[in-house]
Amino acid sequence: MATEYTEFVEKDGKVIAKPQTKVIWRTFWILLIITVLEFVVAFTLPHHMHLLKVAIFVGMTILKAGYIIGEFMHLAHEVKSLFWTILVPVVFIAWLVLALLLEGGFIASY
Amino acid sequence: MATHAAAEPKHLWLGGAEPMKASYGKLMMWIFLLSDAFTFSGLLIAYGLVRYSHPAFEGAPHDFVFSPQYWPIPEKVFEAVPFFHGQSMPLVFVGLMTFILIFSSVTMVLAVEAGHRRDKADVEKWMLWTILGGFTFLGSQAWEWAHFIHGAEKPTLVNDIVNGVQITKEVFGANLHINQYGPQPFADFFFFITGFHGTHVFSGVLLNVIIFFNVCMGLYERRGHYEMVEKVGLYWHFVDLVWVFVFTFFYLV
Numbered sequence: 001m002a003t004e005y006t007e008f009v010e011k012d013g014k015v016i017a018k019p020q021t022k023v024i025w026r027t028f029w030i031l032l033i034i035t036v037l038e039f040v041v042a043f044t045l046p047h048h049m050h051l052l053k054v055a056i057f058v059g060m061t062i063l064k065a066g067y068i069i070g071e072f073m074h075l076a077h078e079v080k081s082l083f084w085t086i087l088v089p090v091v092f093i094a095w096l097v098l099a100l101l102l103e104g105g106f107i108a109s110y
Numbered sequence: 111m112a113t114h115a116a117a118e119p120k121h122l123w124l125g126g127a128e129p130m131k132a133s134y135g136k137l138m139m140w141i142f143l144l145s146d147a148f149t150f151s152g153l154l155i156a157y158g159l160v161r162y163s164h165p166a167f168e169g170a171p172h173d174f175v176f177s178p179q180y181w182p183i184p185e186k187v188f189e190a191v192p193f194f195h196g197q198s199m200p201l202v203f204v205g206l207m208t209f210i211l212i213f214s215s216v217t218m219v220l221a222v223e224a225g226h227r228r229d230k231a232d233v234e235k236w237m238l239w240t241i242l243g244g245f246t247f248l249g250s251q252a253w254e255w256a257h258f259i260h261g262a263e264k265p266t267l268v269n270d271i272v273n274g275v276q277i278t279k280e281v282f283g284a285n286l287h288i289n290q291y292g293p294q295p296f297a298d299f300f301f302f303i304t305g306f307h308g309t310h311v312f313s314g315v316l317l318n319v320i321i322f323f324n325v326c327m328g329l330y331e332r333r334g335h336y337e338m339v340e341k342v343g344l345y346w347h348f349v350d351l352v353w354v355f356v357f358t359f360f361y362l363v
Contacts, residue, residue, distance in 0.1 A: 005227065011229065011231070012231065016227055016228065016229045017227040017229075019220075019223060019224065019227065019229075019232070020223070021220060021223060024216060024219050024220060024223065025216070027216075028212070028213070028216045031212050032209070032212065035205070035208055035209070035212070038358070038362060039201065039205060042185070042201065042362055043200075047170065047171050053363075054363050057358050057362050057363055058358070060358075061354055061355060061358040061359075064354050065351055065354060065355070068215065068347055068350060068351045068354065069347075069351065071219075072215055072216075072218075072219045072347045072350075073343075073344055073347045073348070073351075078130070078131070078132065079130050079131045079132075081130050082130035082131070082132055082137070082140070085130070085140075086140055086144055089144060089148075090147075092148070093147070093148065093151040093155075096151065096152075096155050097151075097155055097158070100155050100156070100158060100159040101155075101158050101159065101162055103159060104158060104159040104160070104161070104162030104163045105162055105163075107159075107162075107163035108162055108163045108164070108165065
């Protein structure tokens with residue numbers, strides 16, 4: 001919505017702004033490349049480096065989530081109060097991840 | 111005008127008449143998606159808890175066989191691709207499904223962009239591509255479920271107690287009672303997590319079809335803006351976002 005259109009074309013007898021899709025396609029390529037990299041990591045890193053693999057996967061997933069939320073869902077370009085309203089409650093998810101994974105490890109050791 | 115601006119504490123909401131510069135519908139869509147994110151997190155984190163409370167397979171990956179004794183390696187379970195019967199192609203099909211969903215997210219954002227320019231024909235075109243992508247994903251998931259339920263080429267031998275007598279039986283595939291790939295919760299979580307996500311995709315496709323119909327009827331052209339496309343787009347991107355997490359934590363890790 002913040003986009004300023006400078007070029008216009010005529011279509012079906014109406015004057016319509018020219019599409020500005022550069023950022024959209026760039027985001028698409030970034031997402032695709034990250035997914036391909038995930039496959040490369042999944043099949044090249046040896047089995048005993050499982051923890052490193054998981055760390056890479058989690059990092060790449062968060063990166064992908066950032067691009068989807070920020071660019072596709074446009075949150076990065078909304079006002080700061082909306083941005084933080086959505087982002088801050090996610091700490092509860094992070095807490096639950098830590099709490100339950102630790103708990104799972106304890107259950108396994110009994 | 112200057113006095114009006116001074117009277118309103120703009121820095122609090124940053125939007126003037128509309129809090130956070132977003133319409134009511136858009137704001138509520140965001141809040142709904144946040145609550146939905148909590149629901150999906152609950153499912154995925156519960157999966158993590160149950161997985162880490164089961165032993166992992168200790169040996170080398172090429173020695174792996176299905177057993178209820180330990181959690182399966184996902185790439186050994188999800189290795190089938192339609193039309194390539196009997197060939198081991200680990201994660202290729204889910205990779206394709208991921209691509210389909212990301213691509214349909216791109217066509218959705220292109221529809222939103224066309225809506226900003228009030229280019230009705232372009233909105234119609236990109237909405238239609240998005241709907242097609244949604245149906246393709248749903249079809250792929252139906253195939254994946256069918257394959258998961260029917261099972262691998264060879265059965266897994268599972269101990270069971272029938273009428274107080276211990277027997278060993280051959281098990282093909284999985285459902286909510288029996289599972290050839292590993293411990294029972296593995297199948298249960300597969301059905302619940304991918305099923306809950308698939309239900310979201312299905313309702314997303316329905317919403318897209320309704321909005322597409324309204325676009326074609328010229329409703330938003332008369333209204334003067336295409337914000338409904340934007341709102342349904344938010345939901346559609348969220349479905350894609352959830353799949354990114356399901357893909358990593360169910361299939362890759």
